[in-house]
Amino acid sequence: MTNLKWCVIGTDPRMEKLAILLKNLNVQVLFLQTKAWSYQVERDLMSFEPDILVLPIQPLEIVTDTIGLDYFENVQKCFVGKLSPEWTRFFEASEIDIERYLENEQFIWLNAKLTAEGFIAAYYLEEHETVAGKHFMISGFGRVAKLLATQLKRMDAHPQIVVRSPVQLAEAQAMGYEVKKLEHGISCEKSIFINTIPAKWLTADYHSLLTTCQRFYDVASSPGCLALEGDFSHTYRLYTSLPGQFLKEDAAKLLFKCVTESVQHLKGGTLCYKESE
Structure with missing residues (x-):
């Protein structure tokens, strides 16, 4: 043997x-x-x-x-x-x-599903409140964003998709989601923001998101999207490897x-x- x-x-x-x-x-x-x-x-x-x-x-x-x-x-x-x-x-x-x-496509999709569920677990641990009735803005519309938006909607939350791509905007809208273009000076309108875009895009041009959101959760791959210097710990949370953590x-x-x-x-x-x- x-x-x-x-x-x-x-x-x-x-x-x-x-x-x-x-x-x-x-x-x-x-x-x-x-x-x-x-x-x-x-x-x-x-x-x-x-x-x-x-x-x-x-x-x-x-x-x-x-x-x-x-x-x-x-x-x-x-x-x-x-x-x-x-x-x-x-x-x-x-x-x-x-x-x-x-x-591996099967691994990627199922891991994305676990990431979406892992966010829910992280949210409960952090906020100690239900997601039902809450407003969420989700940047990106890849696998994680799609599965997370679906999960939040099933739990009676109100997800809004925020992207730059006209194709993704149209796709999200066709799937029944509220949409908003991710552009400089965008306001979060006191919603809970969730980033799924694996790039350091959160520059000074988007600083308004950190000042207007209730909480900013970054669930993209390390090192996350934050490209600003300073202490944003009161708002910004980086949660990578959610499946492994939760x-x-x-x-x-x-x-x-x-x-x-x-x-x-x-x-x-x-x-x-x-x-x-």
Whole structure:
């Protein structure tokens, strides 16, 4: 019997839960709770010699002089989230088989659904009040925004979509949402603002949003949309990795399904990780 050896890296709670789910399949798992690629990580990988490596959604900070290929010598597949320029150059120069789970459509949509539900959990924790009857302005109209607007509407809240794209404005309006163009000097009209746009667009031109909204929740990817200097902690809240924070069990199961289904063709990659007799 030959078992695949897995190494899971990251501080997001879903990564630790993923390691537990893998261990329940009686495979060898090394879990490294860190945000950085360090000399200690290299020593651990050299000792463990994993076949499968799962990197976190946010790219690991590199605190070594370089990333050595020696530490990937036995890696048959590496699952990656977002990649920094340094990690991109490394993988492009190597022959390592990588799979970007953030490009898996099923994972993306279901993770977006968890993000929407995670916001509701964060809102309850922060505000201690129901969403019913409240007015929300949502910037962007991608997967997270669509699922979040749907969820809020079902809960008797009043979501309004705020975007710059004429196409997205028309799409949101056709789907029955109130819409407003995201433009300089826009007012939030004392609504609760939720950003889903993964770009640092909140500049001085949009400062009025922070002064007119009840609360500004940023649920886009790190580092969020805030591009202003100053202390906005009384209004602005950055909530990244909501599935891992509030729905870590379901988030881990989703990632588990994504990575295990992708290794069936590898040596030792059956569901029970046994070689055929």
